[in-house]
Amino acid sequence: MRFLIPAALLVVLLVFLGIGLTRDPREVPSPLVGKPAPAFDLALLGEPQRYTQDDLKGRPVLVNFWASWCAGCRVEHPLLVKLAGEGVEIIGMDYKDTDEAARQWLQRHGNPYRRVVLDAQGTAGLDWGVYGVPETFVLDANGTIVYKQIGPMTEQAWTEKIRPLLQGQKS
Amino acid sequence: MIPEIGHFLLIVALGVAVLQFLVPSWGVWKRDARAMAVGQSAAQVQFALVFLSYLCLTWAFVQKDFSVTYVAANSHSDLPLIYRISAVWGAHEGSLLLWMLMLSGWTGAVSVFNRRLPADITATTLAVLGAISIGFLSFMLLTSNPFDRHFPVPADGKDLNPLLQDPGLIIHPPMLYMGYVGFSVAFAFAIAALVSGRLDGAWARWTRPWTTTAWLFLTMGITLGSWWAYHELGWGGWWFWDPVENASFMPWLVGTALIHSLAVTEKRGLLKSWTVLLAIIAFSLSLLGTFLVRSGVLVSVHAFATDPARGVYILGFLAVVLGSAFSLYAWRAPKLKSEGDLAFFSREGLLLLNNVFLVVAAAAVFLGTLYPLFVDALGMGKISVGPPYFNAVFIPLTAPLAVVLGLGMAVGWKRAKFKEVVRQLRWPAALAVVLAIVLPFLWVDGNSFAVFGGVLLGCWVLLTSVHDLWGRVRAKRSLLNGLSSVPRSVWGMTMAHIGLGVWVLGVAFVSLYSVERDVRLAPGESAELHGYQYFLRGVEPVRGPNYDADRGTVEVTRDGTSITILHPEKRLYRAQQSVMTEAAVDESPIRDLYVALGEPFDNGDWSLRMYYKPAMQLVWWGGFIMFFGGILAASDRRYRLAKLAQAPVEADGKVSA
Numbered sequence: 001m002r003f004l005i006p007a008a009l010l011v012v013l014l015v016f017l018g019i020g021l022t023r024d025p026r027e028v029p030s031p032l033v034g035k036p037a038p039a040f041d042l043a044l045l046g047e048p049q050r051y052t053q054d055d056l057k058g059r060p061v062l063v064n065f066w067a068s069w070c071a072g073c074r075v076e077h078p079l080l081v082k083l084a085g086e087g088v089e090i091i092g093m094d095y096k097d098t099d100e101a102a103r104q105w106l107q108r109h110g111n112p113y114r115r116v117v118l119d120a121q122g123t124a125g126l127d128w129g130v131y132g133v134p135e136t137f138v139l140d141a142n143g144t145i146v147y148k149q150i151g152p153m154t155e156q157a158w159t160e161k162i163r164p165l166l167q168g169q170k171s
Numbered sequence: 172m173i174p175e176i177g178h179f180l181l182i183v184a185l186g187v188a189v190l191q192f193l194v195p196s197w198g199v200w201k202r203d204a205r206a207m208a209v210g211q212s213a214a215q216v217q218f219a220l221v222f223l224s225y226l227c228l229t230w231a232f233v234q235k236d237f238s239v240t241y242v243a244a245n246s247h248s249d250l251p252l253i254y255r256i257s258a259v260w261g262a263h264e265g266s267l268l269l270w271m272l273m274l275s276g277w278t279g280a281v282s283v284f285n286r287r288l289p290a291d292i293t294a295t296t297l298a299v300l301g302a303i304s305i306g307f308l309s310f311m312l313l314t315s316n317p318f319d320r321h322f323p324v325p326a327d328g329k330d331l332n333p334l335l336q337d338p339g340l341i342i343h344p345p346m347l348y349m350g351y352v353g354f355s356v357a358f359a360f361a362i363a364a365l366v367s368g369r370l371d372g373a374w375a376r377w378t379r380p381w382t383t384t385a386w387l388f389l390t391m392g393i394t395l396g397s398w399w400a401y402h403e404l405g406w407g408g409w410w411f412w413d414p415v416e417n418a419s420f421m422p423w424l425v426g427t428a429l430i431h432s433l434a435v436t437e438k439r440g441l442l443k444s445w446t447v448l449l450a451i452i453a454f455s456l457s458l459l460g461t462f463l464v465r466s467g468v469l470v471s472v473h474a475f476a477t478d479p480a481r482g483v484y485i486l487g488f489l490a491v492v493l494g495s496a497f498s499l500y501a502w503r504a505p506k507l508k509s510e511g512d513l514a515f516f517s518r519e520g521l522l523l524l525n526n527v528f529l530v531v532a533a534a535a536v537f538l539g540t541l542y543p544l545f546v547d548a549l550g551m552g553k554i555s556v557g558p559p560y561f562n563a564v565f566i567p568l569t570a571p572l573a574v575v576l577g578l579g580m581a582v583g584w585k586r587a588k589f590k591e592v593v594r595q596l597r598w599p600a601a602l603a604v605v606l607a608i609v610l611p612f613l614w615v616d617g618n619s620f621a622v623f624g625g626v627l628l629g630c631w632v633l634l635t636s637v638h639d640l641w642g643r644v645r646a647k648r649s650l651l652n653g654l655s656s657v658p659r660s661v662w663g664m665t666m667a668h669i670g671l672g673v674w675v676l677g678v679a680f681v682s683l684y685s686v687e688r689d690v691r692l693a694p695g696e697s698a699e700l701h702g703y704q705y706f707l708r709g710v711e712p713v714r715g716p717n718y719d720a721d722r723g724t725v726e727v728t729r730d731g732t733s734i735t736i737l738h739p740e741k742r743l744y745r746a747q748q749s750v751m752t753e754a755a756v757d758e759s760p761i762r763d764l765y766v767a768l769g770e771p772f773d774n775g776d777w778s779l780r781m782y783y784k785p786a787m788q789l790v791w792w793g794g795f796i797m798f799f800g801g802i803l804a805a806s807d808r809r810y811r812l813a814k815l816a817q818a819p820v821e822a823d824g825k826v827s828a
Contacts, residue, residue, distance in 0.1 A: 007497035019548035108769035
């Protein structure tokens with residue numbers, strides 16, 4: 001009987017891999033899509049005033065959860081810088097990070113963010129349902145979440161999904 | 172025309188693979204010697220076809236034939252020739268062709284070198300390899316044809332991913348694939364043993380050099396990959412526990428276990444079904460690695476462009492190949508009888524213990540890698556598992572391994588006396604403790620519990636390996652006589668273990684005593700890190716073949732004397748408009764001085780990231796030494812002697828381990 005164990009384990013593994021194939025690890029599982037952005041009230045990096053979900057309203061924005069300790073954030077960073085250069089407004093949510101590390105990181109790699117919100121405790125991340133950085137939320141002008149990108153932002157996700165969404169917003 | 176020829180050759184190769192699978196299988200079933208012999212010629216013809224097809228794709232790259240979709244997506248007219256040749260395996264389709272080239276190469280080698288094996292074993296082995304070929308060739312032809320054309324032909328290519336434009340990346344994938352694919356030979360031998368029901372010392376002796384060869388390539392591949400990440404990713408790390416890295420590390424761990432359990436099977440006729448199982452698992456993990464990398468089920472920094480249709484195909488292939496292998500195992504393995512008893516305190520007992528640790532470590536990596544997928548499949552959300560998990564689980568599992576390794580070499584086969592072993596090893600052990608106290612002070616100017624532990628384990632492995640070798644040499648009349656009497660397989664084992672010891676030392680120092688600093692410097696200014704002064708002499712624009720770069724000149728001095736001049740670069744690759752960091756490293760066995768160029772400021776200042784990394788080189792050296800150990804072990808003359816191939820197991824345990 002014990003010689004059957006490997007075969008049984010293989011069957012279990014194959015089932016899981018099969019289910020895994022039907023899902024895109026970067027896809028939206030967020031129940032927040034279609035809902036207003038969760039509330040927060042946090043300090044900003046290098047600016048005295050505080051920042052809340054209301055400040056996200058009035059125009060479409062990208063809300064990007066990142067951290068100086070996150071490898072995937074380095075991967076997407078050049079793209080974010082490029083998008084910011086094209087006039088896309090990106091709000092950075094600095095997740096479970098220190099001010100100093102964040103400042104140095106931005107100095108080193110360039111700053112694509114209009115504002116950097118300090119979520120040092122990760123409380124906003126919890127409310128927003130962040131599983132791991134980087135994650136990027138797309139908000140429309142009413143402050144409603146219309147899309148969520150899990151993992152690094154990609155050229156493909158930008159041109160195929162997010163830009164059409166934002167253009168839809170403007171027209 | 173050339174790409175069409177390449178495509179056509181692949182189709183013919185598929186036909187030959189079908190023959191290579193069916194005819195010898197039928198021959199084994201009917202005991203028809205002529206049908207069994209077809210396997211050999213089919214294997215060699217298939218290798219020739221795939222090799223020519225591979226040359227066709229290389230030709231398309233060299234000639235910049237952008238009408239081929241794959242070439243256009245991964246090359247550019249400004250791309251230097253060496254990268255146009257290596258761009259063949261720069262993305263999915265070409266990597267598969269390289270994989271196929273390796274597989275047919277291994278198969279061809281089996282058909283040439285295994286002439287002395289019983290005909291039915293060779294035939295079954297080649298049939299199994301043929302079946303694997305069928306899977307990969309049809310996968311390539313159905314979902315990932317590298318020779319597809321597209322119209323209109325673009326004026327220029329999209330360029331090779333800049334991350335891959337690095338000397339390390341030229342040889343890293345071929346080495347890695349040689350390792351991955353090489354385990355298919357051990358797998359095929361295991362199936363042949365199950366089918367024929369003959370699993371004895373001779374079988375283990377046929378399988379050993381093949382397994383060791385696959386293992387040494389995998390070792391080199393992983394080492395080069397780590398070396399590449401260190402130089403190219405610009406954040407000073409060398410291992411990230413990324414799913415793609417883990418995909419290569421799991422077969423390595425199981426392959427290492429397999430090498431050791433094969434030794435037990437050869438010498439003592441024990442652990443037979445376990446050895447066969449390891450051979451199947453090592454190859455399963457290689458296939459699983461392919462699946463994980465190609466199907467996009469996991470998010471990875473390294474991920475190639477992925478496509479669900481490919482995932483479905485590989486999953487089906489996995490199910491067929493591994494399903495039949497494990498079913499065959501469940502049916503036939505109970506008949507494999509061990510030829511004796513296993514005493515715990517004996518070399519085979521400790522090797523079994525080593526196997527348990529290695530396999531559990533592989534299982535831990537497996538669990539960490541696939542856990543996000545399991546959780547997602549069960550609908551419990553999405554999570555990611557990071558380095559904290561792997562470090563917490565992996566280190567406690569591998570530390571005892573190092574202890575057992577040192578003991579194992581001093582313990583004889585069958586049965587040993589604990590007291591005798593303790594007496595033998597008391598000096599190496601004492602010396603290891605002294606070194607663990609003293610060495611960190613000399614090397615990194617400090618000591619701590621963690622680094623003491625790491626250095627102790629590293630020195631223990633090194634000293635017991637040297638002690639074991641010395642014991643063999645001392646038994647002979649003279650030093651020269653002694654050294655020349657040591658067989659290559661023992662040199663190989665000793666080298667591989669020394670490599671591990673060196674690697675452990677490197678890891679202990681570099682992970683615990685690295686220093687980093689980020690600074691903002693104007694040209695002419697300097698900053699200090701760990702006793703070294705870094706002067707930024709200036710940053711000049713440089714024009715490369717397909718990129719524009721800012722090239723920094725950083726002079727490093729210590730106590731007023733110049734140590735080195737480093738040139739870190741920040742490159743903008745023109746075709747893809749992507750920025751790459753080229754770190755500059757001054758390397759020495761004692762420490763690496765590592766500088767990466769950050770961002771410029773408006774007033775001409777630059778941000779710089781500097782690292783002081785003690786003993787970083789030892790991590791690569793460890794890998795290289797293991798690689799050479801593998802070469803020595805695999806080329807031992809007893810594997811090449813014709814008459815030995817059929818001889819019964821020798822009783823002398825000192826010949827090898």
